[in-house]
Amino acid sequence: MSESVLEVRNLQVHYATPRGAVKAVNDVSFDLHRGEILGLVGESGSGKTTMGMALVGLIRSPGRVVGGEILLNGRNLAGLSEDAYKEVRLSEIALIPQGAMNSLNPVTRIREQMLDGLRDHRVVLPKREADDYVASLLHKVGLGAEVANMHAHELSGGMKQRVAMAIAISMNPKVIVADEPTSALDVVVQKRVIETLQDVQKELDASIILIGHDMGLMAQTVDRLGVMYAGRLAEIAPIRDILTAPQHPYTRMLIESLPAVTAKKPLQGIPGLAPQLLNLPSGCAFHPRCPNCFDRCITETPAFRMTSPGRWAACHLLDD
Ligand SMILES: Nc1ncnc2c1ncn2[C@@H]1O[C@H](COP(=O)(O)OP(=O)(O)O)[C@@H](O)[C@H]1O
Numbered sequence: 078m079s080e081s082v083l084e085v086r087n088l089q090v091h092y093a094t095p096r097g098a099v100k101a102v103n104d105v106s107f108d109l110h111r112g113e114i115l116g117l118v119g120e121s122g123s124g125k126t127t128m129g130m131a132l133v134g135l136i137r138s139p140g141r142v143v144g145g146e147i148l149l150n151g152r153n154l155a156g157l158s159e160d161a162y163k164e165v166r167l168s169e170i171a172l173i174p175q176g177a178m179n180s181l182n183p184v185t186r187i188r189e190q191m192l193d194g195l196r197d198h199r200v201v202l203p204k205r206e207a208d209d210y211v212a213s214l215l216h217k218v219g220l221g222a223e224v225a226n227m228h229a230h231e232l233s234g235g236m237k238q239r240v241a242m243a244i245a246i247s248m249n250p251k252v253i254v255a256d257e258p259t260s261a262l263d264v265v266v267q268k269r270v271i272e273t274l275q276d277v278q279k280e281l282d283a284s285i286i287l288i289g290h291d292m293g294l295m296a297q298t299v300d301r302l303g304v305m306y307a308g309r310l311a312e313i314a315p316i317r318d319i320l321t322a323p324q325h326p327y328t329r330m331l332i333e334s335l336p337a338v339t340a341k342k343p344l345q346g347i348p349g350l351a352p353q354l355l356n357l358p359s360g361c362a363f364h365p366r367c368p369n370c371f372d373r374c375i376t377e378t379p380a381f382r383m384t385s386p387g388r389w390a391a392c393h394l395l396d397d
């Protein structure tokens with residue numbers, strides 16, 4: 078068995094709204110193994126970003142982690158105070174947030190933004206050491222030292238995404254959550270940025286959760302893949318197994334909608350409307366779109382369970 082650095086157990090994150098609680102992450106459990114890249118795909122609104130934010134303790138009102146555990150090397154982070162989470166964030170688990178490259182500060186030099194995280198952890202380096210440190214971080218993400226003195230508007234999209242990566246690794250975290258790090262980039266730049274992420278993973282001996290919606294990119298990048306639907310995990314398995322023998326009907330439809338596994342294509346094109354989280358279908362939330370739906374699916378929510386060694390899925394068809 079692979080060693081797990083992160084164990085997520087029955088995680089639940091709700092957003093309070095006037096019409097009731099939006100269950101954006103609804104009883105999600107999975108492990109992140111040491112040294113792996115775990116992909117996480119799902120339609121827009123399936124809860125990927127909420128999950129990523131929850132892992133790094135950044136869910137803010139009206140959102141709230143209402144249940145479950147986030148075990149980082151055995152220590153439960155769920156429910157930590159903000160002060161305690163601040164110590165862990167960046168130094169042990171870091172997030173490259175969705176749209177990170179557009180949220181760089183426009184008026185501050187890149188160097189200062191890269192040192193902010195260290196300052197939050199009360200690490201203040203003498204100028205010369207700080208310069209060297211920033212240069213070494215920039216080098217790790219494939220950028221030259223001159224970028225330190227530039228402003229965000231002087232950088233291309235790919236360079237900004239690399240800066241976001243450099244900030245995320247500034248304190249050597251062992252777990253990195255990268256939320257759609259390449260979605261706004263053109264295909265060639267995407268590939269290079271992903272290669273850099275892979276290099277960084279090796280250099281830091283870190284584990285990465287790569288959130289995205291491009292199955293082609295996932296196929297080329299990740300070790301295992303989790304598929305989210307309506308706030309739940311539908312399936313998780315080694316990428317090769319998912320591509321050659323998907324177990325959940327939703328995963329199967331996603332794979333079948335790809336022209337070829339190596340082709341770049343965003344996740345799209347399965348019939349039916351994405352579910353409304355405030356008004357989920359009964360039983361299996363996927364049932365109105367599922368070609369295999371039978372009576373039980375309408376009344377009973379399938380449990381997410383191990384279907385074979387190393388594979389988990391939530392579908393009544395898989396019950397023996
Ligand atoms: N601040 C919020 N208030 C209410 N609902 C929210 C809020 N933020 C996200 N949601 C809802 O949570 C669900 C999951 O969103 P998100 O995690 O961003 O999904 P994804 O990243 O997969 O697109 C969506 O239905 C979204 O509308």
Ligand code: SF4
Pocket residue numbers: 325326327361362363364367368369370371374379391392393394
């Ligand atoms: S539980 Fe039923 S509706 Fe849900 S994916 Fe399986 S067969 Fe389809």
Ligand SMILES: [Mg+2]
Pocket residue numbers: 125126127175
């Ligand atoms: Mg998102």
